Amino acid sequence: DVKVTQSSRYLVKRTGEKVFLECVQDMDHENMFWYRQDPGLGLRLIYFSYDVKMKEKGDIPEGYSVSREKKERFSLILESASTNQTSMYLCASSIGTGDYTDTQYFGPGTRLTVL
Amino acid sequence: DQQVKQNSPSLSVQEGRISILNCDYTNSMFDYFLWYKKYPAEGPTFLISISSIKDKNEDGRFTVFLNKSAKHLSLHIVPSQPGDSAVYFCAADPNQAGTALIFGKGTTLSVSS
Numbered sequence: 331d332v333k334v335t336q337s338s339r340y341l342v343k344r345t346g347e348k349v350f351l352e353c354v355q356d357m358d359h360e361n362m363f364w365y366r367q368d369p370g371l372g373l374r375l376i377y378f379s380y381d382v383k384m385k386e387k388g389d390i391p392e393g394y395s396v397s398r399e400k401k402e403r404f405s406l407i408l409e410s411a412s413t414n415q416t417s418m419y420l421c422a423s424s425i426g427t428g429d430y431t432d433t434q435y436f437g438p439g440t441r442l443t444v445l
Numbered sequence: 446d447q448q449v450k451q452n453s454p455s456l457s458v459q460e461g462r463i464s465i466l467n468c469d470y471t472n473s474m475f476d477y478f479l480w481y482k483k484y485p486a487e488g489p490t491f492l493i494s495i496s497s498i499k500d501k502n503e504d505g506r507f508t509v510f511l512n513k514s515a516k517h518l519s520l521h522i523v524p525s526q527p528g529d530s531a532v533y534f535c536a537a538d539p540n541q542a543g544t545a546l547i548f549g550k551g552t553t554l555s556v557s558s
Contacts, residue, residue: 334488361544370454372534372550373489380544388545420488428542436481436488 333357334437336421342443349408351440353421360426362404363434364388364396366417373420379404380426411444418442448472449537451549460558464522468535468549473516477538479546480509480520482531489534493520525556 337352355362363378365388375388377396385396393415397405404423408415418441422434450469458464468478476497481489495502495509495518502509508521522529535549 339486363544370550372451373536373546373548375545378544386544422488424544432542432544433491434546436490438486438488 334421334423334435336419336437336440338440339438340441340443342445343408343411344445345412347408347411347444349411349442349444351406351408351419351421351442353404353406353423353437354402355404355421355423355435356402357423357425357435358401359423359435360401361424361432361434362398363422363424364394364404364406365420365422366390367420367439368417376406411442413444416442416444447549448475448539449535449547449549451533451535451552453552454550455553455555457555457557458525460527460556461524464520464525464529464554464556466520466522466533466535466552466554468518468520470516470518470537472537472539473513475537475539477541478509478511478518479536479538480507481534481536481548483534483551484531492533522554525554527556527558530554530556 334355364376365373379398395407421437424432424434479494480492483489511518532551534551536546
């Protein structure tokens with residue numbers, strides 16, 4: 331079974347703090363993704379990575395950065411957290427077949443509250 | 446501008462009946478669609494998909510229908526069970542590369558016993 335784990339289930343931070351969200355997958359997947367889920371907005375892609383040290387912007391990258399130093403780990407960084415970044419953050423990974431059969435497997439999510 | 450639309454935020458169905466969840470898309474170039482299911486406090490899990498070369502794909506109680514001319518797809522669950530109560534997301538894979546999926550807002554299905 332594919333396992334995608336996220337470092338925290340719940341996180342509370344203050345405005346202006348630097349926040350790190352960590353994601354680890356144990357299936358040697360090439361692709362990793364960060365989404366945020368907000369009520370009434372569905373899932374929106376922030377960034378994804380198709381290889382170590384490689385990244386691509388998604389639909390809403392503003393205010394975020396990412397780091398992928400090792401294949402199994404993908405970090406989402408909020409340089410200076412703001413209240414509008416309060417959300418559920420979901421990490422996902424996929425094999426990286428490069429075609430549409432490539433299923434994404436999601437972690438349980440981190441609910442981040444920025445006060 | 447939403448490219449994948451799920452216009453019904455919620456749906457309530459009785460156990461044993463059919464659940465029909467709808468999804469519309471705006472870009473006729475989209476060729477591959479997926480449905481994900483999400484329980485509270487868990488990440489979404491892949492449910493079923495369909496390629497535009499088909500108009501129907503079936504997996505047990507779950508069937509997805511695609512109407513390309515109407516740019517519409519639907520997920521049918523028969524018979525519905527209380528354990529099917531979850532949020533269902535429709536998604537399109539515009540690049541057919543399994544990467545930049547475009548998700549709808551989701552429909553919350555409640556199945557009562």
